[in-house]
Amino acid sequence: MNTVGTPAPAVGQIWQDNDPRIENRLVWIERISETHAHVRQVALTASNEPVPLPGVRRTRIRLDRFRPTTTGYRYISGGDA
Template sequence: MSGTRTHVSKQAVLDAAARNPHDVRAGQVWRDNDPRSNRMVKVFYLDGPYACVYEVDQRGNLMPGEQRRMDRRKPRRIRLDRFRPTSNGYALHSK
């Protein structure tokens, strides 16, 4: 039947992300591919199926306000399978 969608559980998505399909590593800087954004994030550590990141500039320095977030230990968490070069993903900027 055309047009039907199969259900994928949230756990299956997290399991796939946990395998780190795009070899994301701490210290890398990734650029958001969303054309509305010019955001770059630096991976500080991996936490299961997530990369814990803080927003940085092109040189890898924390953006204003991110130091406060870091002091509170509240990184942004991005699923590892989103680090792919598509319009709704991320592209590797520097290793």
Template sequence: MNETPTPVPAVGQVWQDNDPRGYGRRVRIVAIDDTHATVELVTTRQVPTLTGSRATAKPGRRTRIRLDRFRPTSTGYRYVTTA
């Protein structure tokens, strides 16, 4: 197999949420400490409803994610690009 290894999380990288509830949510790493990365939402998150979909979070919103979640598993994140 010719899979590219997952890089170590670093400031400026863009990652995509693999969780099916995330619906393609992409985040950019803006800071890293010992255990967590502070990320900024890059794409608006859409949530499906019975009457369509609606946006719930706007780009620029910041949150913290544990560093061990930056791996391509079903509940983790996959590397997209460096911003």
């Protein structure tokens, strides 16, 4: 599912949306089901800790979208990667 060097999605990881229309959208994986990651949008502190953005709803993303393509996401940090 993932390209070389890209870890499988896991709880606690931070990924960045690659959609060119959305600048710098970061999501933090809260939990994973069989087919989806349940995420919330976050900002990073100076020490790279995720801080949930107020007023932004949680959402689900299909696991197969966690790959570095223009319609996918790229791994930033966190988890057991």
